Every structure is written in structure tokens, then in C-alpha cells.
Amino acid sequence: MTTALETLLQRARAGEEPARGELYERYVAAVRARVRHGKRRRNWFWLEEEEDVVQEVFARFFSALDEGKYAHRDEDGLLGFLTRTGFFVIMELKGKLRAKEKLGVSPERIAALDLREVGRTLPMQLAERDCLARLYAAIEDLPAARAEVLKGWLYGSSVADLATRMGRSANAVSGLKFQGLKQLRSRLTDSGFLEECGEVFGLRHG
Amino acid sequence: MAELDDVLEAWRPISRRTCPPPDVLWQLIEGTAPDRVGAHVVACPLCADDVADGRALAEQTVWEVVLSWTREGLRALSSLCEVRPLAGEALRGPGEGLELRASGGGLRCRLELEPRGRELLDLRCTVTRGAEPVAHRLELVEDGKLLELRSSVAGVSVLEALTALDREIWVRAEEHSFAFDLRGETSEGGLSSDV
Numbered sequence: 001m002t003t004a005l006e007t008l009l010q011r012a013r014a015g016e017e018p019a020r021g022e023l024y025e026r027y028v029a030a031v032r033a034r035v036r037h038g039k040r041r042r043n044w045f046w047l048e049e050e051e052d053v054v055q056e057v058f059a060r061f062f063s064a065l066d067e068g069k070y071a072h073r074d075e076d077g078l079l080g081f082l083t084r085t086g087f088f089v090i091m092e093l094k095g096k097l098r099a100k101e102k103l104g105v106s107p108e109r110i111a112a113l114d115l116r117e118v119g120r121t122l123p124m125q126l127a128e129r130d131c132l133a134r135l136y137a138a139i140e141d142l143p144a145a146r147a148e149v150l151k152g153w154l155y156g157s158s159v160a161d162l163a164t165r166m167g168r169s170a171n172a173v174s175g176l177k178f179q180g181l182k183q184l185r186s187r188l189t190d191s192g193f194l195e196e197c198g199e200v201f202g203l204r205h206g
Numbered sequence: 207m208a209e210l211d212d213v214l215e216a217w218r219p220i221s222r223r224t225c226p227p228p229d230v231l232w233q234l235i236e237g238t239a240p241d242r243v244g245a246h247v248v249a250c251p252l253c254a255d256d257v258a259d260g261r262a263l264a265e266q267t268v269w270e271v272v273l274s275w276t277r278e279g280l281r282a283l284s285s286l287c288e289v290r291p292l293a294g295e296a297l298r299g300p301g302e303g304l305e306l307r308a309s310g311g312g313l314r315c316r317l318e319l320e321p322r323g324r325e326l327l328d329l330r331c332t333v334t335r336g337a338e339p340v341a342h343r344l345e346l347v348e349d350g351k352l353l354e355l356r357s358s359v360a361g362v363s364v365l366e367a368l369t370a371l372d373r374e375i376w377v378r379a380e381e382h383s384f385a386f387d388l389r390g391e392t393s394e395g396g397l398s399s400d401v
Contacts (some may be wrong), residue, residue: 123226
């Protein structure tokens with residue numbers, strides 16, 4: 001037996017705008033509530049226009065309907081699809097902010113970060129994973145302050161935030177980064193990293 | 207070896223190039239991802255943050271919880287708070303709303319939550335001492351700010367068509383206060399009272 005929701009979805013798939021409007025009206029409050037809840041719960045200070053996320057979720061949902069990428073099961077499944085889509089939209093927004101160095105990991109988290117463990121758990125499908133793990137382990141093995149600054153840089157922490165946490169000046173933090181990279185180069189050269197991993201990363205050696 | 211700096215720049219984890227893609231993180235949230243993904247998320251602060259964001263999105267809001275109550279029957283909100291399905295009187299019948307009760311200082315406070323359609327909620331408060339109605343104020347508070355205020359008539363106050371749910375309800379009667387905390391993060395805690 002076809003439910004009222006299934007009928008509505010069929011009409012929406014057929015391109016009936018009133019049916020799409022009805023679907024939107026029916027679920028927009030639920031999507032909006034989840035985005036607001038996430039924003040408050042997780043302190044998404046960077047999300048100024050939550051409504052943009054809501055609208056993007058529905059735009060993608062209707063695209064998925066058009067392209068046959070939404071397989072309807074029941075209402076809970078539909079809400080799950082909308083929520084998952086919201087997650088992807090949020091992830092994309094965060095990605096853009098991270099690329100602009102506006103959403104780095106806090107220095108407090110950096111201080112507790114074990115880069116060696118990150119290296120051990122890199123995704124299996126990553127061809128460079130073994131060499132990356134070596135690289136990360138080499139950073140972890142640097143003197144603590146140098147390692148902390150390099151890890152902060154890798155994870156997008158600002159120099160100012162690192163300086164505050166470490167009780168040093170910004171110049172001192174920049175100096176630690178310079179010295180850390182220099183020492184890292186030296187150690188990697190001595191350990192044969194270039195010979196073994198140079199090709200993986202497209203590095204020249206010899 | 208200037209190229210090493212380029213490698214580090216290209217492989218900075220902040221790019222998420224070294225992380226599982228979002229759909230895999232979502233699988234983790236749904237409990238269907240391989241164990242290895244979980245291990246990475248524990249180690250990686252970026253993924254830990256992303257997964258926490260996803261979990262916050264996936265949490266039912268209080269409104270959805272109320273709908274769930276009304277659909278599936280009664281669930282305990284709190285050991286501190288007596289919760290039961292609405293029934294009788296002017297209400298639509300069992301299973302269509304919730305009743306929360308609290309008492310203290312000789313007062314009984316009764317809060318009825320009744321869904322209106324899919325998106326709205328009506329709220330009715332009754333305060334009594336024995337069989338006598340007690341005058342009170344009903345306050346809707348969000349982030350410490352008073353949004354709505356109702357004074358009771360014959361011991362009853364009503365707030366209709368509420369839309370947002372991450373809020374607190376305060377009932378002030380005589381020198382006593384009852385707080386019904388409807389914010390998502392404490393939806394399982396439910397109630398406090400300073401009577």
C-alpha cells in the first residue's frame with residue numbers, strides 16, 4: 001500500500017513543484033531544529049547563517065530525487081537522509097574555513113596530540129600512508145616544543161594561539177618552527193627517508 | 207631538501223587529505239564503519255571534532271523526543287520528574303501529549319505539553335495547593351533571557367504554539383520556583399526545582 005508520503009515523493013520526483021513545496025514545508029522545521037541544535041551544542045561560532053545550511057540541504061535533497069539517488073524506505077529514513085546531507089554541508093563549510101586557516105585545532109588539543117598514533121591509523125587506501133606515518137613519527141620525536149609548534153602548524157593552529165599557550169612570543173614560536181624543520185630535514189636525511197619515500201612524494205633525491 | 211617543506215605543506219592534516227571522507231565518518235556515527243575508522247577518529251582531533259558535530263546533528267531535538275513520546279508512548283524523562291501521557295479532561299486522549307509533574311513546599315506543579323501539528327507545541331501549567339489553585343507566573347527562558355511571560359488565571363497559565371524547544375520553562379508560585387529544562391543537552395535530566 002502506498003503511503004501519503006510515498007505519493008508525495010512520487011509527485012516530487014515527477015517535477016511537481018507543489019509537491020516539493022509540501023515536502024519542504026513538512027520537514028524544514030525538523031532540519032532547522034537539528035542545525036540550530038548542532039550550532040548551539042557544538043558552538044559553531046563560524047556558522048553565521050544557519051538558514052543557508054537548511055536551504056542547501058533541501059537543494060541537495062531535490063537534486064538527489066531528480067537523479068534517482070534517494071531511495072525511500074520510510075519517514076525516519078527520509079529524516080536520516082536530510083540529517084546526513086546536513087552533515088556533509090557542514091563538513092564542506094568547515095573544509096573551506098580550514099583551507100583559509102580560520103578553523104584550526106586549538107593549541108590545547110595539539111598539546112595532547114600523538115602524531116605517531118595518527119600515522120598508525122591513517123586510512124588504508126592512502127598509498128602514502130607508510131611514509132606519512134614515518135614522517136609524522138619523526139616530527140613526534142623532535143624536542144617537545146619544536147614538535148608542538150610543528151604539529152600546531154600541521155593542524156592549522158595560529159602562531160598567536162600557540163604563543164599564548166606556550167607562554168612564548170610569536171617570534172619565538174616562529175623560531176621553533178624554523179629550527180624544528182631544520183632538525184627534521186637532518187634526521188630524515190640521516191635515516192634514509194628520502195631514498196625510501198622520496199618517490200612516493202615525488203621528491204628528487206641523490 | 208626544500209621539497210620536504212612542500213611535502214609537509216601538501217600533507218598537512220588540516221586539509222583532511224589524510225582523513226576518512228565524510229561519508230565514512232557518517233558510517234561511524236551510524237555504527238557501521240570498520241573499527242579502524244574509530245581508531246583514527248580517536249587519534250585525529252579533526253575527525254574527532256567532525257564526528258562530534260555529526261553526532262550533534264544526529265541527536266534528536268527535544269521536539270522530536272516529544273513526538274517520539276507521543277508516537278511510542280511514555281518514556282521516562284527523569285527520575286526527579288513524574289512524567290505520564292496526557293489523558294482526559296480537555297485533552298485529545300492518551301498518547302497524544304505529555305504531562306510533567308513536580309511538587310515542593312506544599313505546591314503541586316503540573317505542566318502539560320501537547321503537540322499541535324508537526325511543528326508546534328502548546329503548553330499549559332497548573333499550580334495547586336491541595337485542591338486550591340495557586341497564582342503563578344509562567345516564564346519561557348532562552349539563554350538566560352526571558353522570552354515570554356504569562357500570569358495565571360485561576361491557577362492556570364498557557365503558552366501556545368511554541369516553535370523553538372531549546373528552552374527552559376520556569377514556573378514561579380509564591381516564593382517557590384520550578385524549572386523544566388527542555389534544552390537538548392539535558393533532555394534526559396528534565397527537571398530541577400528550588401522549592
